[in-house]
Amino acid sequence: xxxxxxxxxxxxxxxxxxxxxxxxxxxxxxxxxxxxxxxxxxxxxxxxxxxxxxxxxxxxxxxxxxxxxxxxxxxxxxxxxxxxxxxxxxxxxxxxxxxxxxxxxxxxxxxxxxxxxxxxxxxxxxxxxxxxxxxxxxxxxxxxxxxxxxxxxxxxxxxxxxxxxxxxxxxxxxxxxxxxxxxxxxxxxxxxxxxxxxxxxxxxxxxxxxxxxxxxxxxxxxxxxxxxxxxxxxxxxxxxxxxxxxxxxxxxxxxxxxxxxxxxxxxxxxxxxxxxxxxxxxxxxxxx
Amino acid sequence: xxxxxxxxxxxxxxxxxxxxxxxxxxxxxxxxxxxxxxxxxxxxxxxxxxxxxxxxxxxxxxxxxxxxxxxxxxxxxxxxxxxxxxxxxxxxxxxxxxxxxxxxxxxxxxxxxxxxxxxxxxxxxxxxxxxxxxxxxxxxxxxxxxxxxxxxxxxxxxxxxxxxxxxxxxxxxxxxxxxxxxxxxxxxxxxxxxxxxxxxxxxxxxxxxxxxxxxxxxxxxxxxxxxxxxxxxxxxxxxxxxxxxxxxxxxxxxxxxxxxxxxxxxxxxxxxxxxxxxxxxxxxxxxxxxxxxxxxxxxxxxxxxxxxxxxxxxxxx
Numbered sequence: 001x002x003x004x005x006x007x008x009x010x011x012x013x014x015x016x017x018x019x020x021x022x023x024x025x026x027x028x029x030x031x032x033x034x035x036x037x038x039x040x041x042x043x044x045x046x047x048x049x050x051x052x053x054x055x056x057x058x059x060x061x062x063x064x065x066x067x068x069x070x071x072x073x074x075x076x077x078x079x080x081x082x083x084x085x086x087x088x089x090x091x092x093x094x095x096x097x098x099x100x101x102x103x104x105x106x107x108x109x110x111x112x113x114x115x116x117x118x119x120x121x122x123x124x125x126x127x128x129x130x131x132x133x134x135x136x137x138x139x140x141x142x143x144x145x146x147x148x149x150x151x152x153x154x155x156x157x158x159x160x161x162x163x164x165x166x167x168x169x170x171x172x173x174x175x176x177x178x179x180x181x182x183x184x185x186x187x188x189x190x191x192x193x194x195x196x197x198x199x200x201x202x203x204x205x206x207x208x209x210x211x212x213x214x215x216x217x218x219x220x221x222x223x224x225x226x227x228x229x230x231x232x233x234x235x236x237x238x239x240x241x242x243x244x245x246x247x248x249x250x251x252x253x254x255x256x257x258x259x260x261x262x263x264x265x266x267x268x269x270x271x272x273x274x275x276x277x278x279x280x281x282x283x284x285x286x287x288x
Numbered sequence: 289x290x291x292x293x294x295x296x297x298x299x300x301x302x303x304x305x306x307x308x309x310x311x312x313x314x315x316x317x318x319x320x321x322x323x324x325x326x327x328x329x330x331x332x333x334x335x336x337x338x339x340x341x342x343x344x345x346x347x348x349x350x351x352x353x354x355x356x357x358x359x360x361x362x363x364x365x366x367x368x369x370x371x372x373x374x375x376x377x378x379x380x381x382x383x384x385x386x387x388x389x390x391x392x393x394x395x396x397x398x399x400x401x402x403x404x405x406x407x408x409x410x411x412x413x414x415x416x417x418x419x420x421x422x423x424x425x426x427x428x429x430x431x432x433x434x435x436x437x438x439x440x441x442x443x444x445x446x447x448x449x450x451x452x453x454x455x456x457x458x459x460x461x462x463x464x465x466x467x468x469x470x471x472x473x474x475x476x477x478x479x480x481x482x483x484x485x486x487x488x489x490x491x492x493x494x495x496x497x498x499x500x501x502x503x504x505x506x507x508x509x510x511x512x513x514x515x516x517x518x519x520x521x522x523x524x525x526x527x528x529x530x531x532x533x534x535x536x537x538x539x540x541x542x543x544x545x546x547x548x549x550x551x552x553x554x555x556x557x558x559x560x561x562x563x564x565x566x567x568x569x570x571x572x573x574x575x576x577x578x579x580x581x582x583x584x585x586x587x588x589x590x591x592x593x594x595x596x597x598x599x600x601x602x603x604x605x
Binding site for chain 2 (some may be wrong): 092104138
């Protein structure tokens with residue numbers, strides 16, 4: 001938000017709406033993509049993955065790697081298939097009638113679709129945070145403890161809940177009201193609770209589907225800080241329609257358009273020297 | 289431009305008389321229809337009020353003879369036999385036995401059916417399954433009574449417990465239970481589907497199975513809707529008459545044994561209405577006392593159900 005305000009007063013280059021990513025790129029706290037991640041192979045990999053709703057092709061032959069301990073952002077205009085692609089990575093699309101998938105999805109090299117890989121087990125290892133905060137209508141404690149409890153967690157639940165809430169930067173705000181309803185929290189707190197709930201499962205990958213789109217700028221900034229810290233421990237795939245956010249947070253960015261993956265590159269490259277004209281048009285604000 | 293304007297105005301002048309008449313006719317018709325529809329609506333309201341009035345008016349002579357206290361706490365009900373006694377508890381016990389037993393049958397089946405329809409069944413099955421279930425609610429209740437008397441008692445209950453009487457509370461409870469399954473499953477299905485999809489997704493996203501999400505997120509989330517469904521079904525079970533007359537018998541008895549013949553509040557009203565009890569006697573007025581009791585119970589259950597349902601509607605808004 002702050003960067004947008006400054007953009008408005010800055011002199012605009014001709015033919016663009018003045019979206020400038022240099023500042024967003026400079027605010028990054030961690031240096032992008034180091035060699036270590038590249039050697040271990042991607043945690044999630046799609047190979048020519050297509051997803052259909054009935055006869056409508058929402059995602060077309062996308063091949064994309066989500067490397068270990070990096071934030072991979074997926075950007076693109078509304079309806080480009082970015083959420084559908086993300087929701088394929090933990091098989092969340094299974095619950096929608098008439099969804100068909102072709103191509104391959106690999107999780108740590110293992111085939112996910114059309115194999116014996118149990119979707120419930122997949123979701124234990126691939127957590128998800130949704131667009132709108134969706135806490136259970138239960139207490140704060142139970143929200144975090146629910147997943148581990150139903151999965152037969154044997155350790156100390158109270159410790160796990162505290163640790164997860166600390167990692168989600170929410171502990172200090174809720175430690176005295178763990179038994180109060182989660183619905184009493186503010187939107188931003190609810191979203192951090194949902195992140196804590198996902199972290200409590202100790203997943204390897206966190207999928208985030210526009211996690212800030214329902215939040216105000218201050219809550220958004222807090223979630224962004226959080227994602228920035230989480231990427232040292234987790235592999236994150238982040239869908240966002242906010243290009244500033246992608247530039248600030250991600251190591252790699254994928255640009256999608258009408259179901260196709262147009263371009264994927266290190267974030268610093270994609271926003272400064274895109275190879276494809278469509279990417280160039282989108283990030284300079286000619287459409288979308 | 290000019291010619292069109294003058295044409296319209298001359299048309300208006302020429303048609304002025306008939307147009308006004310037509311408009312007046314239309315207005316009158318609207319008013320008549322308004323009155324007619326209002327009258328239709330008033331019929332049902334007036335009927336309800338009249339029933340309540342008659343119930344109270346006719347039970348006054350009864351309660352003048354028999355004190356309400358003796359009526360509500362007496363344990364013998366023999367208004368038609370000597371020595372006469374007017375304690376309603378045996379009838380109440382009969383009603384509670386049948387309605388409670390019916391809930392024991394209907395709640396597990398109804399709630400499970402609703403969970404299956406809303407969480408497990410594929411779309412096409414749900415679409416034919418629900419109307420099919422609702423056909424159950426359309427079967428005449430006398431058929432259920434006959435089914436209890438000719439099948440459930442001899443073929444099931446007597447095989448398991450040979451001492452079962454021909455008329456018994458258990459068979460009545462079972463068929464009334466079957467009868468109210470559609471009420472429960474249909475309302476629960478609506479309640480389950482009102483639980484936002486995002487909550488289910490949250491459950492699946494932390495590796496919940498279908499069973500865990502259904503029973504630990506959807507069911508608790510819809511609990512007040514489930515409660516309301518159960519209460520509405522209970523009101524129906526309490527008021528059920530024909531099946532209970534046929535299956536449970538006409539023996540007012542203060543018992544909790546479901547294998548004995550009993551009598552419910554409704555069955556007693558049938559007994560007196562069909563018999564040759566002369567009007568304006570104390571025996572005749574008993575049915576209004578019993579009817580008022582029945583009315584009070586079902587009204588209370590319905591009011592509680594409405595309150596619970598209202599609370600439920602506020603949860604996700």
